Amino acid sequence: MKKRLPWLLLAGIGAYLVLRRLGLRSGATDEEVDASLPGDEVIPHPMIETTHAITINAPPSEVWKWLVQAGYRPSGRAGWYTDSWVNDLVEGFFLKFTVPPEKHHERPGARSANEILPQYQNTKIGDIIPDGPPDSAYFEVKEVIPEKAWVLYSDTHMQYITPNFLRGTSLQSYGEFTWVFILDPLGEGGTRLILRTRANLGPHYLRYISPPIYYLAEAIFPRLTLGGIKQRAENMLSGNPKD
Numbered sequence: 001m002k003k004r005l006p007w008l009l010l011a012g013i014g015a016y017l018v019l020r021r022l023g024l025r026s027g028a029t030d031e032e033v034d035a036s037l038p039g040d041e042v043i044p045h046p047m048i049e050t051t052h053a054i055t056i057n058a059p060p061s062e063v064w065k066w067l068v069q070a071g072y073r074p075s076g077r078a079g080w081y082t083d084s085w086v087n088d089l090v091e092g093f094f095l096k097f098t099v100p101p102e103k104h105h106e107r108p109g110a111r112s113a114n115e116i117l118p119q120y121q122n123t124k125i126g127d128i129i130p131d132g133p134p135d136s137a138y139f140e141v142k143e144v145i146p147e148k149a150w151v152l153y154s155d156t157h158m159q160y161i162t163p164n165f166l167r168g169t170s171l172q173s174y175g176e177f178t179w180v181f182i183l184d185p186l187g188e189g190g191t192r193l194i195l196r197t198r199a200n201l202g203p204h205y206l207r208y209i210s211p212p213i214y215y216l217a218e219a220i221f222p223r224l225t226l227g228g229i230k231q232r233a234e235n236m237l238s239g240n241p242k243d
Contacts (some may be wrong), residue, residue, distance in 0.1 A: 016212065023215030026223055028053040028194065037196055039151035039180035042142050046177075046198035047207065048214060052222040053194045058233040060147040060183040063191045066229045067150055067181055069113070069120035071139075075130040077120055079112030081228020086220055112228060116236075123150065136160060139179065152179040158201055161210070175201035193229060195222050 025033055028051045056063055071077030129139040129152060137160055143151035158175035159167075166172050177199035184192040197218065201207060 019212065019215045019219060023218035024050050026052045026219070027055075027226070032192075032194055037180055037182055037194070038145060038149040039143055039178055039196070040198065042151065042153050042178050043176060043198040043200060045200075047200045048198070048211070050197045050218045050222070051194065052196075052218075052226060053192060054226040054230050055186065056191045056193055056230045056233050057189075058191060058237045059189045060185050060191045062237055063183055063193060063229060063233045064147045065116050065121060066232050067183075067193075068123040069117045070129070070225075071120070072130040072132055073110040073112055074133075077130065078117055079110065080131075080221075080225050081112045081232065082221055082224035083112050083228070084224060086224070114232060131157065132160065142178070148183055150181045152181075154178075158199075161201075161206070171203065171205070173201065173206055174203070175199060191233075193226055195226060197222070 032053050033051045066078070066081075069078040070080050073079035123141055123144055125141055125144055127141040129141065131137045131139055131154070137154065137157040139152035139154045141151065142153045143149060153176070155174075155176040157177065158173050161173040162171065177197060180194075180196040180198075182192075182194040182196070184194065186192055199214075201210060201214075
């Protein structure tokens with residue numbers, strides 16, 4: 001067993017480094033990772049920053065329609081286009097331990113929309129974007145540049161990282177983070193969709209133990225969201241919106 005320990009340690013370090021890389025960036029170029037983006041000033045000194053990107057074969061005007069209607073699906077918005085077993089796990093398991101039972105929504109697990117929702121096409125600064133059961137996590141729109149940038153801020157999400165029994169104690173989590181979506185036009189009617197996350201988290205003990213969980217989440221959910229928007233925008237443009 002002692003002979004295996006160094007190899008297990010190296011394997012663990014290697015796995016963590018791979019996870020960290022996937023969490024910090026996927027699909028993004030060095031220029032996109034290093035660029036200053038609208039919304040960076042909302043959290044000027046983040047504990048962590050990630051940048052993910054995808055190329056979509058549809059113009060920004062089409063991608064924008066899918067983006068600005070996003071939000072917690074049971075609230076009536078379009079969802080975050082993350083439909084998968086991972087999304088079901090969050091709704092069916094994680095939220096039960098981090099969101100008080102009385103706040104749970106009556107329609108958990110609703111699938112993301114495959115159509116444009118006209119009632120959510122007009123977004124403005126100060127809008128509230130629900131991202132959980134009533135009276136739990138939500139975003140506030142901090143900046144809107146139509147068909148170019150959508151900046152979302154939250155100081156509510158981090159409260160629901162720790163389980164219910166820690167709520168109201170000195171161990172309860174807190175913090176803030178931003179989701180910044182950038183749409184860069186490409187030649188021949190394409191779009192480069194970038195998602196940057198900046199976050200701060202407390203108390204101190206979480207800053208030391210949370211990075212692996214944070215990187216895991218960042219390695220999964222941005223890919224699902226960006227991929228879901230890409231699929232829908234391209235399918236709508238091709239005339240097959242429900243493919």
